[in-house]
Amino acid sequence: MYPAVRYVSFGDHALTVEFGNSISPEVNRKVQAFHDVISNAKLSGVCECVPTYRSLLIMYDPTKISYEKLVSEVKSLEKMSKAGISERKARKAVVPVVYGGDFGPDITRVAQCHNLKESDVIRIHSGREYLVYMIGFIAGFPYLGELADEIATPRLESPRVRVPEGSVGIAERQTGIYPREAPGGWHIIGRTPLKLFDPSWQPPALFQSGDTVRFRPVSIDEFWRIHAAASRGSYDPFIQE
Amino acid sequence: MSIGMKLFRVIKSGFFTTVQDMGRHGFLKYGVPISGAMDDFSLQLSNMLVGNNLGDACLELTMLGPELEALHDAQIAVAGGDISVQINEQDAQMWQTLRVKTGDVVSLGKIQAGCRSYLSVRGGVNVPIVLGSRSTYVRCEIGGIQGRQLKAGDDIEGFDVLQPLGFRLSVPRDFVPDFGAEANVRVVLGPQSKSFTEKGIETFLSNPYMVTIEADRMGYRLEGPAIERGELVDTISDAILPGAVQVPASGKPIITMCDAQTTGGYPKIAAVLSSDMHTLGQAKPNNWVRFQRTTLSEAHRELVEYHDKIRIIESKLLQQRISF
Numbered sequence: 001m002y003p004a005v006r007y008v009s010f011g012d013h014a015l016t017v018e019f020g021n022s023i024s025p026e027v028n029r030k031v032q033a034f035h036d037v038i039s040n041a042k043l044s045g046v047c048e049c050v051p052t053y054r055s056l057l058i059m060y061d062p063t064k065i066s067y068e069k070l071v072s073e074v075k076s077l078e079k080m081s082k083a084g085i086s087e088r089k090a091r092k093a094v095v096p097v098v099y100g101g102d103f104g105p106d107i108t109r110v111a112q113c114h115n116l117k118e119s120d121v122i123r124i125h126s127g128r129e130y131l132v133y134m135i136g137f138i139a140g141f142p143y144l145g146e147l148a149d150e151i152a153t154p155r156l157e158s159p160r161v162r163v164p165e166g167s168v169g170i171a172e173r174q175t176g177i178y179p180r181e182a183p184g185g186w187h188i189i190g191r192t193p194l195k196l197f198d199p200s201w202q203p204p205a206l207f208q209s210g211d212t213v214r215f216r217p218v219s220i221d222e223f224w225r226i227h228a229a230a231s232r233g234s235y236d237p238f239i240q241e
Numbered sequence: 242m243s244i245g246m247k248l249f250r251v252i253k254s255g256f257f258t259t260v261q262d263m264g265r266h267g268f269l270k271y272g273v274p275i276s277g278a279m280d281d282f283s284l285q286l287s288n289m290l291v292g293n294n295l296g297d298a299c300l301e302l303t304m305l306g307p308e309l310e311a312l313h314d315a316q317i318a319v320a321g322g323d324i325s326v327q328i329n330e331q332d333a334q335m336w337q338t339l340r341v342k343t344g345d346v347v348s349l350g351k352i353q354a355g356c357r358s359y360l361s362v363r364g365g366v367n368v369p370i371v372l373g374s375r376s377t378y379v380r381c382e383i384g385g386i387q388g389r390q391l392k393a394g395d396d397i398e399g400f401d402v403l404q405p406l407g408f409r410l411s412v413p414r415d416f417v418p419d420f421g422a423e424a425n426v427r428v429v430l431g432p433q434s435k436s437f438t439e440k441g442i443e444t445f446l447s448n449p450y451m452v453t454i455e456a457d458r459m460g461y462r463l464e465g466p467a468i469e470r471g472e473l474v475d476t477i478s479d480a481i482l483p484g485a486v487q488v489p490a491s492g493k494p495i496i497t498m499c500d501a502q503t504t505g506g507y508p509k510i511a512a513v514l515s516s517d518m519h520t521l522g523q524a525k526p527n528n529w530v531r532f533q534r535t536t537l538s539e540a541h542r543e544l545v546e547y548h549d550k551i552r553i554i555e556s557k558l559l560q561q562r563i564s565f
Contacts, residue, residue: 008431008432009429009431009432009537010431010432010482010485010509010512011429011431011482011484011485011512011513011514011515012429012512012514012515012537012540012541012544013482013515014480014482016432016479016480021475021477022477023477047266047267048266048267048269048270049270050269050270050480050503050504051270052478052479052480052504053477053478053479054477054479055479055480057269057479057480057482059269059482062540062541062544063541063544063545063548066541067537067541134478134504135270135271135272135503136272136478136480136502136503136504136505137272137502137503137504138272138380138381138502139268139271139272139273139381139383140271140272141272143478143504180381182380197271197272197381199371199372199381199383203268203271204268204271204273204372205271205272208270208271209270
């Protein structure tokens with residue numbers, strides 16, 4: 001975490017507000033809370049915001065608000081909210097996953113890499129709650145952390161040309177889910193039947209940054225039952241509290 | 242006539258033809274890129290020539306244009322990179338309103354200078370609006386015609402146009418851009434220029450870079466002198482916008498374009514001015530790009546001037562009213 005928040009100009013129509021120089025839930029929660037503050041303030045001339053690991057990108061229309069005015073307004077919001085940044089009540093989701101086999105071809109390698117059994121990898125991966133740091137890479141792809149050190153694994157030496165839709169991967173201390181088939185370099189340890197992106201939804205992505213996610217191991221039979229329900233739009237992974 | 246009437250049947254698709262408008266805004270945080278015309282200037286002029294709203298959806302043609310059969314009388318225009326236009330094998334002009342009749346065949350050739358041209362139709366291309374835009378984003382199969390490039394046999398629909406233009410418009414020669422083999426674009430440094438040495442920044446600003454064959458709507462990989470990075474390189478992924486110049490460990494820059502992914506971890510040495518993105522959108526493999534440093538306030542003045550220029554062209558066009 002930086003002692004003072006950093007303001008960095010990006011191109012001619014964006015401002016990056018940086019809260020730290022590390023990937024951690026603490027820094028990211030600051031980003032999320034500040035995203036809420038900026039969104040609620042509805043500053044005139046601000047177009048859209050993109051929360052990422054440790055920074056918030058604020059896009060503006062320079063014909064409506066000058067950079068200097070934007071920075072001063074954002075700074076005063078930051079000062080005002082500093083004392084009482086309250087953590088947003090995170091939505092909690094449970095994501096069903098079939099681990100290993102054809103759906104998770106790299107689980108063996110991950111296990112070997114750490115001198116573990118496959119069942120240990122499953123237990124560790126599904127044994128904690130993850131924060132959705134940001135959505136990126138491809139539409140609806142959630143970057144989740146932190147992954148336990150015991151199963152943290154570097155990216156594949158050469159990326160796969162095709163990673164199937166729903167694949168659950170790990171890379172370093174992160175885990176993520178492929179919303180659609182795409183090339184990718186993460187170790188694939190399982191697959192979820194959930195649909196993560198649909199342009200007809202409002203919003204179009206299942207997850208948004210700030211959500212929390214747990215993985216639940218399921219059988220192949222259950223995978224296909226949930227798959228059918230999810231395709232009909234009648235499966236809700238969020239926990240109602 | 243009804244809404245959703247068929248205007249054209251695609252006979253030949255061309256190299257890479259998609260529907261584009263001014264882009265999809267407001268969904269970057271869900272990982273959805275902006276997309277939209279790579280050369281927004283030519284798209285707007287093309288729309289102007291058929292009396293459309295400046296941001297209406299057009300066909301974006303890349304390198305080699307399509308061949309289309311008119312299924313209905315229509316008014317069209319072609320603006321952007323230099324391309325031959327023929328209607329029933331008769332030469333027709335770019336940068337002006339053209340009339341086609343049912344059964345006419347419109348053939349577009351190879352783009353000689355520049356990389357992309359925009360074919361507008363009076364009323365705009367009619368495809369469903371997805372997340373606020375008609376732009377095609379091929380990687381996620383959204384927008385345009387089934388989220389993909391055109392193929393032979395596709396029908397292109399338009400809108401019920403109550404009134405065709407009663408006159409022909411043409412862009413005055415002075416306003417027709419020149420697409421040379423070298424694109425000079427202005428940049429503002431940052432947001433991660435601190436990840437580079439002074440020498441690295443000097444290298445970036447004083448050398449031309451060549452667009453490689455790896456250049457598409459997502460981005461351009463450039464070839465040229467390696468840009469030296471400093472000891473402390475920032476590599477935590479954050480948001481990237483079109484125009485950002487990223488520098489991976491190789492030191493060879495990559496310019497982010499309209500369909501790029503929304504986050505990335507390469508440090509960004511600079512970003513191209515909004516008002517110069519249309520110039521960059523016309524660069525193709527083997528063209529050169531030169532970067533010229535400018536200040537943020539200069540960039541903002543340039544943006545106002547760019548909008549003014551488009552308005553001036555529009556008012557000049559509307560004064561013409563040349564009859565067909």
